[in-house]
Amino acid sequence: MSDKSDPVNKGDRNKIYFLVVVIIALLGTNAFLFIKDKKENERFATVSTEKDRLRLEVEKIEVELDKVNALNLTLSEKLLKEQELARGKIAELKAALQKGVLTQTELIVAQKEVRDLREFMKTYNEDVLRLKKENSLLKNERDSLKASANFASERASELEKRNRELREKVKTGAALKAANVHITAYKVKSSGKNIEVTRASSAKKLSVKFDIAPNELAQKDYHKIYLRVFDPAGNLIANENNMFEADGQEMQFSSSTSISYNDDNTTFNMDWINPNEFIKGEYSIILYADGYTMGRAEIMLR
Template sequence: MEPQNVSKGDRNKIYFLVIVIVALIGTNAFLFFKDRQQSQRFVTVSTEKDKLRLEVEKIEVELDKVNALNLDLGEKLESEQKLAREKIAELKTALEKGQITQGELDKAYTQISELKVFVKNYNDQILQLQRDNLFLKNSRDSLESTLKNLSGRASNLENENSNLNAKVKTAAALKLQNAEIVAFRTKSNGKKIEVTKSSGTEKLSVRFSIVPNELAEKGHHNIYLRVFDPAGNLLADESNRFEADGQEMQFSHSIFINYNNDDSTYVIDWANPNPFIKGIYTVILYADGNTLGKAQIDLK
């Protein structure tokens, strides 16, 4: 059987079908590889987002560590941390989006790099702040210790001065060298007569001298008398008061003397507002807030 001849039109149809088949195969291949590339790109973008999110969280942890130190950061450092946290919040919001472009990823990388530099510088400032605080604390503790020691020394010096002043005051105090009491009455002609009986006594005359003392202050000194009757009653006016030996007292009489650190004899006359009675009268003398000495007389 002889082969049939293929017409020219049939050949053209065959060529056309071949071309269509080849085009379909090429299109399918293109779409296959395109889908594969998009899938790989989606996986890459997701991975990059996770990496960025982890970096952001690391930066946030570093800032939280600073807050945990409870340092007084000051206005400048507080402001810098606030701006950094605002950027972190923006990055978190961007990374939570369902889709993100490569440009947005690049921008996020840039921002994170800037934040890393900021956190490093920020931590350096915090370390310096801690060192400064430690130095200030040590200086303060040293100053407090020094002040405490100085205060202790000052207190000791004050006590020593107080004790020294007390000793000087004691050493400078006037002391009675000798004293005697004479009872007398005045005659009609004005002459004073010494008596020994209570019935004839009008006044007591206290005669005394003071021990010479170079430390004692020269000049006027107020001398106070306290007179006690034989029954031990103080003979004094309620309004007559002075201080001696650390307490307030009543006095019977007082005079001024001019002390010149010599053997001068001083005399104080005291009139009893009540009649004298038999027995021993006691006179205690005071000067400059201290007891000067005492003397007694026995009236018959």
């Protein structure tokens, strides 16, 4: 027998229960989907952030490699090969990180490769730093050797200069020097007899007599003597083909002869026949031996 006092019958009550269950199920589904979507968004944001971090890390590593090249070091074949491999890996990572979406697996692989690359750069930088120090030591050693070589070269040049000066002094000291130089004018008779004169019109030749000053350094041997004769106007009387060198320059001579020097107080004589007519005035002569001026003298002809 039904209860007439209950305004809601049993059928309506069941419908109400069913609606409540459906509402609860819908609410649960919406909550699940909301949470899932939130987690997915969070995961996507995390992946995106990690991609940016990895990309920045790769770019930093690339900059480090560029800095190594800016050092202008001569890298070994091993370091060049390692740098080439590293740049290849960087290119691969940059291409992978530019993809729109990375799976979790791809992200984990990229993270590992970046860590490996960072570890490689640590070792690579240590090797480059060691190479830089070695180069610095070699440069210092090279500079030191260069300085030593320059000092040795300068020292050798200085010694060579001093030796040249000493040789020049010895050579100068060993050169013969004339003493008691005297000039006599002669006319030559048809018989060949020489008669001393003082007049230019009668003179035909000049005879130069001289002694050699004692010199322990002078070589006791034959020495070439050169004579230069100047007329009263100061003109050299010489054959243009007669050349010799003395006092550091090449010059013409009027006559030459050889003497045997023995440091025995020998008096030497040297005759010169004028190819021209003598003129009134003072004639001067200069004697040379061993490349230096030996002595001078003058004679006045009326």
